[in-house]
Amino acid sequence: MKKSNLLIFLLLPLFCLAQSTMKLKGKVSNEVMPLEWADVSIFNSEGKIIDGTTTKPDGTFEMNLKKGTYKIGISLLGFSEFEKEIVIEKETDLGTIILKETTANLNEVVIKTKKNTVEQKIDRVVYNVENNISAASGDALTAINAAPGVVVQSSTINILGKGDSRVMIDGRMIELSGEELNNFLKSIAANDIKSVEVIANPPAKYEANGTGGIINIIMKKGMRDSWKNAITLSYDQNKYGIYTLRNSFFYNKNKFRFAFSGNGRIGNTNNTEDLDIYYPNGLWELRDVSKQKENSISGRFSLDYDVSERTTIGFQYLNESYNPDMNSNTVIRIFNNSNSVDSLLVNKGFNNKYSGSQTYNAHLISRLDSTGKKVSVDLDYFSYGSKFDKNFAAKSYLPDGTYQNTNQAARNNSNQDIDNFSLKTDFEFPMKAFDLSYGGKISFIKSNSNVFYYNTISGTPELDPNQSNVFEYQENNQALYIDGNKKWNDKFSVKLGLRLENTQTNGYSQTLHQEVKNDYLKLFPSVYLDYQFNDNHGLNFSYGKRINRPGFGMLNPFRTYINSNSYSEGNPFLKPSFSNNFDLTYSFKKNLSTSIYFNRTTNGYGVVFTSNPEINTQIVTRENYFDENSFGIGESYNAEVTSWFETQTSIYLLGAKTSFISGINAVPSNSEQVYFTTENTFSLSETTKLQLEYFYSSPFKKGLYEIGYMSGLNLAIRQNFLKNDLKLTFLINDIFNTSYLKGYKSIVNGVTQVYSQNESNRFLRLSAVYNFGNKKIKVQERDFGNKEEKKRTGK
Template sequence: MKQLMLLLFIVMISQFSFSQIEISGQVKDQNGPVSFANVVLIDSTKTIKTYDIADEKGAFVLETEKGKYTLQVSILGYQNWEKEVVFESNQILEDILLKRSTEELDEVIIKDKKPLIERKPDRLIFNVENSVAASGGNALEALSAAPGVNVENDGIGMIGRGASRVMINGRILQLSGEALVEFLNSIAADDIKKIEIITNPPAKYEAAGSGGLLNIIYKKGVGDFWKNSTTFAYNQNKYDFYTLRNNFLYNKNKIKLNISVNGDIGNERSIETVETRYPSGPWQTNLDVKKQKDQMSGRLLLDYDITKKTSIGIQYLGNFSQPDRNDRALTNILNNTNTLDSLFRSNGKNNREINSHIYNLHMISKIDTLGRKISVDLDYFDYENKLERDFIVNTFSSNEEFLRINQAQINLSDQLINNFSAKVDVEHPLKLIDLSYGAKLSFIKTENDLQNFNTITGTPELDTGLSNEFEYNEDIQALYVRGSKKINDKLQMQIGLRLENTITKGVSKTLNQTNKNDYLKLFPTFYVSYEKNENHNFSFNYGRRITRPSFRDLNPFRSFTNSNSFSEGNPFIQPSFKDIFEFNYTYKEVLTTNAFLNITSDGYGVLFTADPDNNIQAIIRRNYYDSYVGGIGEIYTFNKISWWESQNQFFIVGYKRSIDNDIDAITRNGVQLYVDLSNRFSLSKSTKLQLDFFYSSKYRGGLYENGERYGLDFGLRQNFLNNDLKLSLYFNDIFDTGSQNNNISEINGVEVVSGQNYSRRFFRFSLSYSFGNKKIRVKKRNFGNDDERQRAN
């Protein structure tokens, strides 16, 4: 009840306003109403006091204070209208009659060439709709193509900054790891307008996520607009899969509607290698996986303008997938003379079903024409992951003679996640400062039920020692306030504070163990920018972030891969904190110097430990380190040639980590060189070519030494039928050199070398056809909203 009262309090204080009067009227010409005219009220200092855009019937409403003003009305194709006015009370004006200009335009088509990459003071914007690399792909592939974003296996993050959280239209996804990857695979890249890469998010956003935020923004139609797009894509790696998508946009009068349906069918391959170098001899494991891509997803977005100032809307995203897989693993067990002693052969089959649903109800209302507005979001998210895994591990002698069954099991797993959140955001500009504030409540509940059956005898028998029930609840209450001020024409500042109270409870019913946590933390943010002149711009920002452990990390149960390998969670893991410092200097809007420092305290993570006496490998989780990660880089944009646009990033990143004294491990501190080159060529108005290259040097960071990686990508897009038909060809990682390799760590005197390749090299062919109303009018109005969801698995 206290939490609901808090939300009501925020809503109520947002409605307080200064004494205002209301001025209304209608804009016409000799033939009747003039739609979408700009109506501006200017005070005695020649400053715009307030403004409005007339609706379809030419009507407008201005809210202002008493006084003397200049009223101006303008719209393309008409002569400007102006009049001195004095307002003392609410007033309905006589009709404003406009005269057509001598040069009349029947129709205006807007042609805007947006750059592939844009740099803003607090974020980098990757315009996906202009990317050849993303054409016909999905959201995960679009993120992979974004500059500075690293997508590897089940992890998504920024170079040198760590794991990032992902948002959809400003709403955070409560998914991570494999669950997040599966969800992003269901979103069509062709439905995405842009991706915002926010390295140090302001106080409005959740404090979670040490690696910043990646905000995926969907396309939206303009006024009097409808469009339907159908895309077919064929992807080829070791295996192949097919994609069919359809997206419908409708924007007319007060209604904005978007319906999207996507489907995939086929398979992809992943390979993992691990060599564990025990004193008695190395164990070499090769895992080959064939994973099914069958899935169907849908999206519905409906917005309705109740009045000129208030809009409500609903949004639904659903994903239904069956990522079944067949895997084979071979483990060669060698002695200290590198002679084969014995080997494990394992075969596994996963039957899996994943369903997720995201529901959103939102409202945005302009309180007045001074810029004050309020937005409210109610969100509900549910996720279910059902898994049946059947696997067997056989032991053979060095001459391939069968010795025994090492392990045979059937695992039945059911994971349920539910999240409800409610939030209010208020923008409240004042004379001295632009103020915004808000509140949020979030309730997450996850249930994990694992049943393990031993099948060595041929008859499944429940193994209670390897079965587990785990329940986790997390409640977060947050308040934030943010103020920004333009000191003068050169200097701007922004300060924000976010207060979050977190209450968690983890219950292992199998182990009869309960763990609770309750903490209240303050997260400050600070931004300052100084524009010396049009050629030199400086900015600095600071923020504090939190990384909370995932549900899987907290589950104390121990699960075995085979008799010599297991993984277990840790319910006593505490959240880690990161202080982020960032400096930017931009010269002539083409060259940016970026320097950053991230300081992590009480960091937690995964440790791949080994027992050299018993040849047992364990994957454990715990808080064990503090770290410093800093870097400096240059970002250069070349656009001096009309047919060539190039975005180039060069970064040097340094890693320094200190670990707890009780961990017998080698810390590996070092320096990484990272280069990202993206080039887009316009061979003609209808032919675009994209050539991208990245390079990551061999480097030491944390407990690992990471191998050298580089990749070359090539894409070609050809438009036909006045851009209604688009054909794209894309080759990713042509030389198959971009995957993780030669990753080395050493714990307890045992060195482990690993590598992964998750079908990074592939070819994609896509064909997209669009039809609909192609008139894009100059006179239009925009609508905006959003924020919330992430961590599972």
């Protein structure tokens, strides 16, 4: 599809909206004076809000409506509500509408509301972060890990049973994955996050990439006509210490909204890795202890301005830099077949690492008419850069510690630069019969990476061209989508979507003079059915087709060394995998839910830990090597049991059936997995809360890997001071030090490998959050129960 045709398609509706509308106006007053900020809502014949506004300082209001019959509702705190049916056939003036007072006038009132921790919608689960004491004092990665059904493990973010998930911020995709994505999320304060949306089967509006669905982070916005500032200081103690300072400022006045946040972090963590490799001629027992820096700095800036009552323009900027420099000390004990130590191989090295990113967004949101039609345009630019420079030397010793020789000495460095430009347009067209939305997106991604290997065993660096490479990768994507949402009655809702994506990729290795191209056009349907039998019983079904494209680092064919006897290399011939995902959820009283899912993945790719027994070397590769059926059932209970006790508890039974589709020399193996998690909050007083969290994952087998058990117990207590403006939180994370990855086992080429990694999961945290500013809601500025519906008409 040509890009010119795509732009015509996106802009065509702007020329098709000339509709006849009539002006409706009036004035709201009490018996003495006009009333400002009275809420005026217009309902259609089905009782759905289709337009809304607030009265001006002189009590007047006006809006444009098409011909028809409506109901107008006017409300203001402290006054009786006004309702009336109106017929619009010409310009209509309702005159002065008198509201009667129900209570004495108040200068100001503070309204305290508490959202449910977990909210189920037709196409996603919404997790409100502020209700979690321990997560709210951490970062975005902590907040995601606390969301129901989400697990962060070994640099991957997974929705249980789905696979790797993509991450968005305010609906905008972050073009990172793995360790780079995790580092980026650590730069965002959880205190700046309003909620986390878990979208297992994303609608057609969102990109189809990611078999594990999408995690959408919704950032906080400032309250209307107010300003506030929040400052957070925290200290983490593992083996070492980490200091974090964060500050967030929000300003929202009249037509102008501004937000700024900064985040600085300094300190170290202690990381340990254990790897046992059972070669035919004897065991290699690897133990690595490293001290890693956790120094980072980041900032976020956003600005929005209401050009008119219907049009808003805005700009956002995010910046982060991270320096995880690391000293590593790896000791390999080499055993013979008699199980006696033959020799020791000691690898000592220093990893100089840096990563940084910048995100720019410009957007326009405009209401096209009074019926709720809306257009939004987003222009995004994302750049990411990383540097890796490792100097290491491997020395061989006898079992008694006598030095033998220097086995290897080298410098291995790599750089990667990613640039992503995208343009996205979305249209929303609520109609009498159903709600329609459609739009499109074009994106251009370019990634340049290089790897250089220098032999330093002679003391003078010598470039090895056979282990060095420059790799260039480009990916262009054009997409169109259409979504339809129909609420047949109070019980039954249907949402259907279809997304078309056209993708071109080109990977080129300068050293190998090798070019790999792909060009494919794919359709991605989505279906959502929701039926509420009554107030107590509901049923929800969803289906979606997804694609999983390989990350840029996976495609670079050259190697980077982990240590002298272990290296990682990419695969430029990796193809995307596809999945068909089915979910069925039954809910009882919106507190208890039972979910059943089935996913079919074809041409799946992943990391393969293999070995070369002839030279006793571990090789980490990437391959399209499996097809897989995943299935499971989950039970979740989320409720405020008493006024002082709230719980969020889930248990899942998961399983899979895997078949290998490549020439990999291994046998697939599968078993059931039990995953249990519970988060319990106790209100000890009006100002004191205690939170107890626990999770358990049973040992299980899936495809190529066997994974040992994991569990974690966290305890947090929060005390509020100064009318809740100051909050002190004390957290003990992973009390028994059992939440790390262990027993990660694979058997390839007849060689068994067993791996474990502990990244300072157990730590103590003391944090203080102080909020100040003009954050009280005046009478005329209060929120209503239909706030969310009104947002849909005002955007």
